[in-house]
Amino acid sequence: MSEQKIDQSGLPIYSQDWWIDIARGLSKYRELKVVHRGVVVGRLSLVLSRSRLGLLRGQDPHWSHLGGPIVDQRLSRTEQAEVIRSLLQQLPRWASFHFVCNPDLSYADLVRRAFKQSGFDLATQLTYLRLPSEGNALNSRNSKHKGHIKRAAKELDCVDITAKEFVQFFEANLKASKERTYSPLGTMRLLIEEAVSRGQARAIAARPNSGSQSVDHGRSSPYDAAIVYVWDDDRCYYWLSTHRIASADNSNAKAHPDATKLLVVRAMEDAQAMNLIFDADGVATPGAEIFYRDMFGLRMEQRRDVFQRETMLERFYQRYRQQFKAMIANKIPSWAELWILISSVQIRRSPRGSGELLLFCVLGEFASS
Numbered sequence: 413m414s415e416q417k418i419d420q421s422g423l424p425i426y427s428q429d430w431w432i433d434i435a436r437g438l439s440k441y442r443e444l445k446v447v448h449r450g451v452v453v454g455r456l457s458l459v460l461s462r463s464r465l466g467l468l469r470g471q472d473p474h475w476s477h478l479g480g481p482i483v484d485q486r487l488s489r490t491e492q493a494e495v496i497r498s499l500l501q502q503l504p505r506w507a508s509f510h511f512v513c514n515p516d517l518s519y520a521d522l523v524r525r526a527f528k529q530s531g532f533d534l535a536t537q538l539t540y541l542r543l544p545s546e547g548n549a550l551n552s553r554n555s556k557h558k559g560h561i562k563r564a565a566k567e568l569d570c571v572d573i574t575a576k577e578f579v580q581f582f583e584a585n586l587k588a589s590k591e592r593t594y595s596p597l598g599t600m601r602l603l604i605e606e607a608v609s610r611g612q613a614r615a616i617a618a619r620p621n622s623g624s625q626s627v628d629h630g631r632s633s634p635y636d637a638a639i640v641y642v643w644d645d646d647r648c649y650y651w652l653s654t655h656r657i658a659s660a661d662n663s664n665a666k667a668h669p670d671a672t673k674l675l676v677v678r679a680m681e682d683a684q685a686m687n688l689i690f691d692a693d694g695v696a697t698p699g700a701e702i703f704y705r706d707m708f709g710l711r712m713e714q715r716r717d718v719f720q721r722e723t724m725l726e727r728f729y730q731r732y733r734q735q736f737k738a739m740i741a742n743k744i745p746s747w748a749e750l751w752i753l754i755s756s757v758q759i760r761r762s763p764r765g766s767g768e769l770l771l772f773c774v775l776g777e778f779a780s781s
Contacts, residue, residue: 426477434603435603437595439460439596453495456499468506477694481496481499508721524717537695537696539693539694540695541690560670561674561677564671568671570675571618612642617639639651639679653672680708694716
């Protein structure tokens with residue numbers, strides 16, 4: 413007899429069963445559960461991965477910007493607290509963990525308390541919201557930014573693209589910027605395809621039209637920028653974004669400076685038409701904060717809960733890694749120099765065994781440099 417799953421209504425898209433079934437990818441996926449009389453009353457989904465040093469880390473499933481414990485809403489507060497505690501007790505101590513949780517959950521305060529009692533540190537992640545009642549998407553912008561977006565609308569066409577086209581464009585821009593992603597692109601494509609088929613996503617791109625003054629220098633892609641936004645019954649999330657990277661030899665033209673802004677306005681308009689809250693889906697950098705607050709005039713802030721617990725080895729590695737990298741970048745260190753560095757960070761005053769742990773980190777950085 414199969415277990416009865418948690419009711420999906422009201423869950424963020426990132427926590428819905430179909431999403432998690434794809435977002436788990438081919439990684440070491442774990443779903444911690446609490447079952448009562450054949451009914452799943454709580455679950456915590458995560459993927460495990462290893463760093464170059466072999467350090468084990470667990471986090472929300474791939475491409476999922478929200479996660480953490482999900483608990484049956486029908487339970488009493490006391491029962492919910494016990495379920496959350498039971499889920500966190502199943503997390504192994506020999507791995508580090510990082511979760512971003514929804515502060516809107518009715519039991520969010522119980523989640524915070526349980527994570528704290530389980531030795532996790534609490535931080536927050538800023539996101540910006542826009543209500544569907546706020547009127548025209550351009551009204552909150554100043555005349556300068558409004559003019560930029562209106563000009564972009566004359567010079568660019570917004571078109572729907574397939575999941576395959578978006579992922580190819582995304583990957584090309586990653587390579588051009590010499591960056592990489594730690595989540596599989598194949599999983600991204602499957603998520604977009606399934607979300608679109610369910611009527612929960614749209615992928616759009618901006619490309620120059622006949623009114624554009626830009627010159628085609630043999631672009632590797634016809635698009636200047638592209639985004640994907642996804643939604644559930646409550647919110648529309650600005651999930652993914654990418655823009656064309658100009659090449660040093662001008663073989664790949666620079667993207668229109670306002671292409672992404674135009675696409676985000678379209679996403680806001682779609683969210684409003686669906687009577688959904690537009691969610692910036694997390695602000696990770698000061699530049700992104702300026703993008704939403706100053707360029708788009710978004711004023712409603714929300715703080716997502718971020719929980720992290722690190723193993724002792726992970727803490728040592730994170731604390732001293734920059735010192736190791738700086739030294740190794742200058743020259744290949746001798747064993748004597750390695751010992752001097754270890755002594756300089758006062759390893760002998762650390763708990764027993766810490767010297768061996770730190771030496772392991774040094775050798776790991778040396779091997780991977």
